[in-house]
Amino acid sequence: MLITNIKGLVGLHPKDKLVLRGEEMNNLPVLENAWLLIEDDFIKDFGTMNDIPSQISSLPTQISAEGKFVFPSWCDSHTHIVFAASREEEFAMKIQGKTYEEIAAAGGGILNSASKMQIATEDQLYRSASIRLKQMILQGTGAVEIKSGYGLTVESEIKMLRVIKKLKANFPIPIKATFLAAHAFPSEYKNNQQAYIDLIIKEMLPQITAEKLADYIDVFCEKGFFSVEQTDQILKAGAKYNLKPKIHANQLSISGAVEIGIKNNAISVDHLEETNEETVFALKNSSTIATLLPSCSFYLGISFADAKSLIAANVAVALATDYNPGSTPSGNMNFVVSLGCIKLKMLPEQAINSATLNGAAAMEISGTYGSIANGKKANLFITKPMPSIAYLPYSFGETQIETIILNGKIYNG
Ligand SMILES: N=CN[C@@H](CCC(=O)O)C(=O)O
Numbered sequence: 001m002l003i004t005n006i007k008g009l010v011g012l013h014p015k016d017k018l019v020l021r022g023e024e025m026n027n028l029p030v031l032e033n034a035w036l037l038i039e040d041d042f043i044k045d046f047g048t049m050n051d052i053p054s055q056i057s058s059l060p061t062q063i064s065a066e067g068k069f070v071f072p073s074w075c076d077s078h079t080h081i082v083f084a085a086s087r088e089e090e091f092a093m094k095i096q097g098k099t100y101e102e103i104a105a106a107g108g109g110i111l112n113s114a115s116k117m118q119i120a121t122e123d124q125l126y127r128s129a130s131i132r133l134k135q136m137i138l139q140g141t142g143a144v145e146i147k148s149g150y151g152l153t154v155e156s157e158i159k160m161l162r163v164i165k166k167l168k169a170n171f172p173i174p175i176k177a178t179f180l181a182a183h184a185f186p187s188e189y190k191n192n193q194q195a196y197i198d199l200i201i202k203e204m205l206p207q208i209t210a211e212k213l214a215d216y217i218d219v220f221c222e223k224g225f226f227s228v229e230q231t232d233q234i235l236k237a238g239a240k241y242n243l244k245p246k247i248h249a250n251q252l253s254i255s256g257a258v259e260i261g262i263k264n265n266a267i268s269v270d271h272l273e274e275t276n277e278e279t280v281f282a283l284k285n286s287s288t289i290a291t292l293l294p295s296c297s298f299y300l301g302i303s304f305a306d307a308k309s310l311i312a313a314n315v316a317v318a319l320a321t322d323y324n325p326g327s328t329p330s331g332n333m334n335f336v337v338s339l340g341c342i343k344l345k346m347l348p349e350q351a352i353n354s355a356t357l358n359g360a361a362a363m364e365i366s367g368t369y370g371s372i373a374n375g376k377k378a379n380l381f382i383t384k385p386m387p388s389i390a391y392l393p394y395s396f397g398e399t400q401i402e403t404i405i406l407n408g409k410i411y412n413g
C-alpha cells in the first residue's frame with residue numbers, strides 16, 4: 001500500500017527510540033508533503049513527495065492523503081474493558097454528590113461489577129468486550145492493555161483472563177493482559193483480608209500462570225483497598241511467576257503506592273491524580289512510566305494529575321483511557337489526548353507522544369508499535385483534512401480520524 005501527498009507524517013521517531021522522557025516528549029518529528037510505503041504488515045519506507053522514486057510512485061495501490069495527516073495508532077495501556085454490565089445507576093449517585101469511596105462503601109463500585117461478573121458467561125463477556133474493542137479501534141486505538149479484576153474469585157478471574165486471551169487471538173492488534181485480582185476485597189474477606197491475599201498468591205497465581213493468561217500483575221493500592229504492605233506482598237509473589245507490575249497508584253491519596261511500585265520494578269504506575277514532590281522525585285530516579293488517565297479525573301471530578309511537574313522532572317509520561325464501567329465509561333483516546341492538553345496542560349506534541357510511543361512503552365511493545373519507522377508494524381490512522389496537528393486535540397469531542405490501517409490493511413470494523 002502506498003499513501004501519497006500526506007500533509008504531515010507524524011511521529012517519526014527512530015526505531016530504536018523506545019521511550020521519551022521529560023523534554024524529549026516535546027519533540028514530535030513530522031515530515032511534510034510525504035509518502036509512506038507499507039509492505040505486508042510493516043512500514044517499508046517513507047520520504048517527501050518532491051523526491052519520490054519513480055518505481056514507488058508507479059505502484060498500484062495508492063491512497064492520496066491531500067490535506068491529511070498520518071499518525072501512528074494510539075496505544076492505550078490501561079483499560080478494564082471486560083465487564084458484565086454498565087453502572088449508570090452510580091452515575092446518578094455521583095451527580096447527587098456521592099464520592100467514589102462512598103459509592104464503593106455502599107456496595108457499589110468494583111464489588112457491584114464483581115457480583116454481575118459471577119453470573120456472566122465467557123461468551124457474553126467476549127461479545128460485549130468485542131463491541132467495546134471494535135469501537136476503540138475505530139477511534140484510532142491500535143494496541144491495548146486489558147485487566148481482569150472484576151472476578152475476585154478463582155473461577156471468575158480466570159474467566160475474565162480467558163476472555164482477554166480470546167480477544168488476543170481474534171483481534172488484529174496487540175493486546176496485553178494484566179492480572180488484577182487485587183482490585184478490591186470481596187465482602188466475605190472483609191474481616192480476613194490475608195485469606196484473600198493467600199487465595200491470590202496460592203491459588204490464582206499458579207493457575208493463571210500455568211495457563212499463560214497474564215502478562216502483568218496489578219494491585220489497586222489505595223486507602224480502603226490494598227495497603228502498601230499488602231501490595232508489596234502480592235507484587236513479590238507475582239515476580240516469582242515473572243509477572244511485572246503495572247499498578248493503580250495514588251488515585252485518591254498519596255499512599256506510598258508509587259514508591260512500592262518502583263521498588264518492585266513496575267513498568268508503570270498509573271493514575272497519579274495525587275502526587276507531591278517526593279512521589280515526583282521517586283519517579284525521576286526510576287525507569288517506571290507515569291501513566292496518566294485524565295478521562296477518569298474528568299468523569300469522577302477528582303484532581304487531574306500534575307503532568308507538568310512530572311515532565312519537568314524528566315519522567316516518561318503515558319496517557320491511557322482507563323475504560324471501565326465505574327470511573328471511566330469511555331475508551332476514546334482522542335478525548336484523552338484533548339484532556340491531556342486542556343486539563344493536564346500538556347502541549348499537543350507531548351500529549352500525542354504520551355498516547356503513542358510512551359503508551360507502547362508502558363506495554364513493552366515500543367520496538368514494534370507507537371511510532372512511524374521503517375520495519376515497525378503499519379498500525380496507523382489517516383485523519384480528515386486538518387490545518388495542523390494541534391487541531392486534533394483542539395477539536396475535542398469531534399473525530400478527526402478518517403481511515404484506520406492495521407497490519408497494513410484498511411480496517412472497517
Ligand atoms: N481504581 C480502580 N479501578 C478502576 C475503577 C474500577 C471501577 O470503579 O469499576 C480505575 O482505574 O479507575
Ligand SMILES: [Zn+2]
Pocket residue numbers: 078079080248322324
Ligand atoms: Zn484502572
